[in-house]
Amino acid sequence: MTKFTKISVAALLSSTMITSAAFAAPNVPEGTELADDQTFTYRVLDEHSSVDPQVVEDVTGSEIVRDLFEGLMNQDADGNLIPGVATGYEASEDKQTYTFTLREDAKWSNGDPVTANDFVYAWKRAVDPALASPYQWFMELMSIENAAAIIAGEMEPSELGVTAVDDYTFEVKLSAPLPYFPQMTTHATTFPAPQAVIEEHGDDWTKPENIVSNGAYVLTEHLPNERSTRERNEMYWDNENTIIEKTVALVINDENVALTRYLAGELDRTEIPAGQYPQLSEEYPDQATSFPRLCNYYYTFNVSDSGPEAFKDVNVRKALAMAVDRDIIVEKVMQGGxxxxxxxxxxxxxGFEPPALEWAGMDQAERDQMAKDLLAEAGYGPDNPLEFEMVYNTSDDHEKVAVALSQMWKSKLGVQATLANMEWKVFLEERGNQNFEMARGAWCGDYNEASTFLDLLDSDSGYNDGKYSNARVDELLAEAKTSDDTSPLYTEVEEILNEEMPVIPVYHYAGVYMLDTDLGGWPVDNVEQNWYSKDLYKIAE
Known part of the structure; x- marks a missing residue:
């Protein structure tokens, strides 16, 4: 076994062990007076998909799950790996066996110890076709031995390459070395699950009156489409260093209503509505903030058999992509950096170097002319206008972007795009079942490596909603999982996507928030925005 004593995102490719020495409680600046009321209240756009670690599939749900449950590893304010339930790990010389040492003071909220068997159960549960986890593909991406065959129904979940060597030693065998494997253990799907509770209550096990969790908080209230509340877990191993007593997530579908409630003092954090950051940053320079996030915003074409015939023509797809004036979207519509x-x-x-794409270096007038020529070549024009429906989940910001895109296509290309919005869960289901022509998409990285985005376009990806398929892309992505130099592989994938345009990249995210001045510890330097309430604190005003 090889060992080391410090870990960071940059060091992951060459390092194989961490120690608990790097872990610390929230870094409250010396002299800071803490508020008497340690309640953190924030806004979410939609009802979360679930708080079951092996079922949750959305960002807001994952935020709740990171508070309720704790996995092997956590992240610090800069996105570096730090111990969670595991105090460290070792990797074999061939990097195909990882052995995690678990802390012996980790407990479930009912007082039971957290053991390696809880991870074995959870990971086998995640790949079990009977559960049909939306993220079972993630477990396959982790290269866990036999995961692919189990998900395909060719082997039993009991054959997954995970073992409880003893109560506090968890062993994982991989089918091939995966340089970023440790990073993937911060994802909710890999968190432990309480087998006895799940077997007793079935699908109802996540209700506040039934749930048992091992994170810094417990779920004490859930009113669907209204709010959920989590409060400190007295059994959490580091409870004495937790400051926030209660975290409340309020479902507010309208960004402007949320901003009004924030300014009235009802929220500690909310997203800034599209177009309002410049003004708010002038009025509230100590509260309005914008920082890079590891997320993309795009529209995907349905190129499956159920999709429109027009979208099977690459010239149509490229024409629509080129006619999008992204500068207008980010500078006039979003205005958030x-x-x-x-x-x-x-x-x-x-470690990702974007390839130099010829059309990206053109001015918009040149792109527009190319778009017109490509669409005409595909047989569309004034006598045969292109028509399709584009769908997005309900949100003022998403509507503004969709309206802008449809207007660009109409004025430049004569395209008739009909807009339709859907409630979040309906949208996920319809998009996942290819019941759309063009659909909004967005993805926030599950770990800080290009594959977390590009794997979405692998032929077998569970989130390849448009059913794009390219054998060379699949080959390159598979090769990247064991390569010491992934950059040229990812560059080639992006070049293929540029030629075939299965999706229209629109912009990459920034975290554009109003953050109350009495909220301390927000991890603005973590581009993944994996935040934990236990690392936050409220300052006396």
Whole structure:
């Protein structure tokens, strides 16, 4: 076994062990007076998908799950790996066996110890076809031995390459070395699950009256489409260093209503509505903030058998992509510091070098002319206008972007795009079942590596909603999982995507928030924005 004593995102490719010495409680500046009321209240756009670690599939749900449950590893304010339930790990010389040492003081909220068997159960549960986890593909991406065959129904979940060597030693066998494997253990799907509670209550196990969790908080209230509340877990191993007593997530579908409630003092954090950051940053310079995030915003074409015939023509797809004036979207519509996107993978991803794309260097007039020529070549024009429906989940910001895109296509190309919005869960289901023509998409990285984005366009990806398929892309992505130099592989994938345009990259995210001045500890330097309430604190005003 090889060992080391410090870990960071940059060091992951060459390092194999961490120690608990790097872990610390929230870093409250000396002399800071803490508020008497340690309640953190924030706004979410939609009802979360679930708080079951192996079922949750959305960002807001994952935020709640990171408070309720704790996995092997956590992240610090800069995105570096730090101990969670695991105090460290060792990797074999061939990097295909990882052995995690678990802390013996980790407990479930009912007082039971957290053991390696809880991870074995959870990971086998995640790949079990009977559960049909939306993120079972993630477990396959982790290269866990036999995961792919189990998910395909060819082997039993009991054959997954995970073992409880003893109560506090968890062993994982991989089918091939994966340089960023440790980073992936911060994802909710890999968190432990309480087998006895799940078997007793079934699908109802996540209700506040039933749930048992091992994170810094417990779920004490859930009113669907209204709010959820989590409060400190007295059994959490580091409870004495937790400051926030209660975290409340309020579902507010309208960004402007949320801003009004924030300004009235009802919220500690909310997203800034599109177009309002410049004014708010002048009025509230100590509260309005914008910083890079590891997320992309795009529209995907349905190129499956159920999709429109027009979208099977690459010239149509490229024409629509080129006619999008991204500078107008980010500078006039969003106005929050978002960078325009010409690649699917954000430039903020560690170690990723965006390829030089010819059309990205053109001015918009040149792109528009190319778009007109391509659409005409595909047989569309004034006598045969292109028509399709574009769908997005309900949100003022998403509507503004959709309206802007449809207007660009109409004025430049004569395209008739009909807009339709859907409630979040309906949208996810319809998009996942290819019941759309063009659909909004967005993805926030599950770990800081280009594959977390590009794997979405692998032929077998569970989130390849448009059913794009390219054998060379699949080959390159598979090769990247064991390569010491992934950059040329990812560059080639992006070049293929540029030629075939299965999606329209629009912009890459920025975190554009109003953050109350009495909220301390927000991790603005973590581009993944994996935040934990236990690392926050409220300052006396």
């Amino acid at each position: 978002q960078p325009p996107a010409y690649t699917f993978t954000p430039a903020a991803v560690a």
